[in-house]
Amino acid sequence: MQKTSYGQQSTRRILLVDDHSLLRAGMRALLDDMAGIAVIGESGDGLEALEFIRRDPPDAVLLDVSLPGMNGLEVARYLSQHYPDVRILILSMHSGAEYVARALNAGAQGYLLKDSAFDELAEALKALFAGREYLCAAIDRDVVERFLATGSDAISAAEVLTPRQRQILQLIAEGRGPREIADRLNVSVKTVEAHRAQLMDRLGIHNVPGLVRFAIRIGLVNTES
Amino acid sequence: MQKTSYGQQSTRRILLVDDHSLLRAGMRALLDDMAGIAVIGESGDGLEALEFIRRDPPDAVLLDVSLPGMNGLEVARYLSQHYPDVRILILSMHSGAEYVARALNAGAQGYLLKDSAFDELAEALKALFAGREYLCAAIDRDVVERFLATGSDAISAAEVLTPRQRQILQLIAEGRGPREIADRLNVSVKTVEAHRAQLMDRLGIHNVPGLVRFAIRIGLVNTES
DNA sequence: ATGAGGTATCGGGGATTCCCCGATATTAAA
């Protein structure tokens, strides 16, 4: 750290990056009412945001994940590489551990959900400017830790699962019940249930429909099948 | 329900419905700065929104499409049926003609994209209160007209279901159990099970994962949700 | 080599859900 003086400071300069102009306007209205915060610009596009930062580096960037051209995670990766002093607060709709882990891996210091409480936004900014990380309260840190530990990076959200667990997951998503799965794999129903419980823990998903949606997302099954 | 009298009026009372609390806060901040507009409430849930409206009908509802429990289009359908004086402004991320057509069919008078310009929000509200329709500038009216004329067919797979059945299906696909669904709809668990059984018969799908895949296919829920 | 940790295999047991049966009230259609 060099001049990273995160002590008390006049005003923190923030850049808004989100592809929804209305949402940007809303966030700007919120932040403008916050003491010690100044929104110095906004962008609806990742590349444009990078240009802006090159011209005039802000203290923090409020970054949406889904952006046209260059998505938020790529932007974060670039920033943490070339502008390590710029704090990165990710704004996402997804609470899944794999998303959070990916964001942190990309260099974000904070992760907020779009349906976080307003107070959390202020909280997150305060934490970031104090040099701390901030994860939205609705997120299970332990599960995220496990994702980070295994170094899951790309699409490999499913990489954290063992082959056996993936197999069970697929069978569940295909609509097979525990009885049928047990017979097919020549194991006890109890074993199948144990696998299901373990992979649920690991993914942070605790109901069958959630598993099905996850399995579809990672391409383990499709909606026809 | 009183007269429509969309002439000159003191303040227009608006209800915000969106499942992202931060976005609601932002929109509220924006609308609060608008002359003649008062946000009288917000909700992150379709059913909750309906309750609110029953207690205290607003002049307009700013409605997100994707909502947990009961999605925005169903809410719009209900409102246009039972509260025709309540103006409906849809807020969506999708600019596709089929989405717009569906919204208009459901009874919306306005359709805004989340990346619309801020001015369009004011414009849309003004139009609605003047009794006119408003479509976001980025939308091709002609294409939408064509969809409306031909009576789009892609959705017809779900048309075989009753509104109640679609609602139950959505809740199931979101991962809510019978107990939770029953509580939310103020009916018996047995009723929920009956609906599930009936819609399963009708679709020829006899397991929950299959229902989830179907719900995703017809766009009732998505893999993130 | 010994112990720690992850994986795969089971069981008990209670709460919940699933899935069959039937019943009633209301409404829409024939």
Next chain:
DNA sequence: TTTAATATCGGGGAATCCCCGATACCTCAT
């Protein structure tokens, strides 16, 4: 007015979900 469809419930048994704990194996590091 009969018929059909819809929405609402209940009984009851089978299957499941979900918590607990246990054992065996394998790897890896101390």
